[in-house]
Amino acid sequence: MKALVLGGGGREHALVRALSLDPGVTDLHCAPGNPGTSEHADNHVINPVDGLAVTELASRIGAELVVIGPEAPLMAGVADALRERGIPVFGPDQQAARLEGSKGFAKEVMEAAGVPTARSRLCRSPSQASEALDAFGPPYVVKDDGLAAGKGVVVTEDRAEAERHARECGRVVVEEHLDGPEVSLFVISDGVHALPMLPAQDFKRAYDGDRGPNTGGMGAYAPLSWAPEGMVDEVMESVVGPTLTEMARRGTRYQGLLYVGLALTSQGPRVVEFNARFGDPECQVVLDRLATPIGGLLQAADIGGLSPSTKLEWRGGAAVTVVIAAENYPGDPVKGDPVTGIEAASALDGAYVLHAGTAWSGVRDLTSAGGRVLNVVGTGDTLARARERAYQAAERIELRGSFHRTDIAERAAAGSG
Numbered sequence: 001m002k003a004l005v006l007g008g009g010g011r012e013h014a015l016v017r018a019l020s021l022d023p024g025v026t027d028l029h030c031a032p033g034n035p036g037t038s039e040h041a042d043n044h045v046i047n048p049v050d051g052l053a054v055t056e057l058a059s060r061i062g063a064e065l066v067v068i069g070p071e072a073p074l075m076a077g078v079a080d081a082l083r084e085r086g087i088p089v090f091g092p093d094q095q096a097a098r099l100e101g102s103k104g105f106a107k108e109v110m111e112a113a114g115v116p117t118a119r120s121r122l123c124r125s126p127s128q129a130s131e132a133l134d135a136f137g138p139p140y141v142v143k144d145d146g147l148a149a150g151k152g153v154v155v156t157e158d159r160a161e162a163e164r165h166a167r168e169c170g171r172v173v174v175e176e177h178l179d180g181p182e183v184s185l186f187v188i189s190d191g192v193h194a195l196p197m198l199p200a201q202d203f204k205r206a207y208d209g210d211r212g213p214n215t216g217g218m219g220a221y222a223p224l225s226w227a228p229e230g231m232v233d234e235v236m237e238s239v240v241g242p243t244l245t246e247m248a249r250r251g252t253r254y255q256g257l258l259y260v261g262l263a264l265t266s267q268g269p270r271v272v273e274f275n276a277r278f279g280d281p282e283c284q285v286v287l288d289r290l291a292t293p294i295g296g297l298l299q300a301a302d303i304g305g306l307s308p309s310t311k312l313e314w315r316g317g318a319a320v321t322v323v324i325a326a327e328n329y330p331g332d333p334v335k336g337d338p339v340t341g342i343e344a345a346s347a348l349d350g351a352y353v354l355h356a357g358t359a360w361s362g363v364r365d366l367t368s369a370g371g372r373v374l375n376v377v378g379t380g381d382t383l384a385r386a387r388e389r390a391y392q393a394a395e396r397i398e399l400r401g402s403f404h405r406t407d408i409a410e411r412a413a414a415g416s417g
Contacts, residue, residue, distance in 0.1 A: 007069030010356030036355025327401025
């Protein structure tokens with residue numbers, strides 16, 4: 001199989017790495033990719049939201065699978081363009097991707113499908129947002145209705161901050177706060193059948209102790225030894241099945257990756273959000289644990305159909321990823337600083353580095369080129385060992401002004417969930 005991955009971040013490096021380990025993938029490409037993906041794939045400089053450019057590249061290289069990493073190409077209809085050309089693609093079409101592209105649409109679908117989620121209101125003006133904030137009370141949860149790269153959500157006790165976010169976004173969803181830990185569940189769907197992957201947990205706040213602004217994610221780990229028994233089966237029955245059925249009723253077959261963000265509340269699992277692609281950085285640890293070759297699996301979601309009897313195989317042990325972020329992330333991150341220590345970090349047993357926001361400077365020198373610069377992944381037979389390796393490797397990375405959280409998976413590794 002010849003495969004093409006669209007995107008250039010940490011998620012896409014993780015996808016490229018996973019595909020490179022699949023013996024059935026004989027030719028691997030990434031567009032636009034990054035310095036890390038170039039170790040496993042041929043990078044191509046194109047605009048990943050340009051459907052025509054993507055289909056022309058896929059046709060030229062004879063791609064038998066195109067994996068769309070980020071949300072922007074999905075919302076731009078790139079999957080539609082590929083399917084129209086008969087090129088197999090892993091990713092929902094433009095209409096189905098609205099489950100991520102519009103929080104209001106996702107809530108509408110959930111309500112129609114009877115999916116358990118937080119009570120909410122779609123607000124189109126500051127006055128409507130203010131009324132909703134009155135109705136639900138603190139902690140206030142305000143979500144940008146559109147795409148916001150994982151940073152459009154404010155959860156705060158500060159009423160003024162909540163109202164300010166609503167004004168800045170314009171159209172928002174205000175909802176009740178859900179108690180309990182959050183879990184990410186990735187589901188591979190062909191529109192009829194769905195296959196759950198390993199649940200993971202990520203850390204959205206910028207700083208230790210879940211302080212600071214929301215980010216795209218500062219680290220993640222899997223598996224979740226503390227997750228309630230039967231949780232995945234319950235979510236597949238109460239959330240995923242009804243959602244796929246409702247989308248099909250609306251004439252939209254959901255093919256690709258459905259990300260189910262959950263809060264494990266005292267009343268049971270509740271959906272926090274849907275995404276139409278792998279979450280980043282949870283993707284990094286889930287794909288690390290996956291033993292089943294991924295290429296044919298993703299292709300089957302589009303052309304072969306997923307068998308209800310398919311069971312994924314998972315490696316034992318655990319994986320932890322720690323994000324190395326640039327100075328001033330998630331605000332206006334500093335770019336262009338030298339990045340060193342990657343080889344030294346990857347030389348540690350059970351550790352490796354994924355590029356998220358890097359660029360070449362000259363022939364071989366790396367510089368920072370984004371807010372989240374690197375993902376340092378540690379693996380081990382226990383979560384504590386995986387975590388130890390991730391942090392040992394992270395300490396070998398040198399980037400002026402960079403920072404990382406020091407408490408990723410800390411409580412879980414200590415056995416307190």
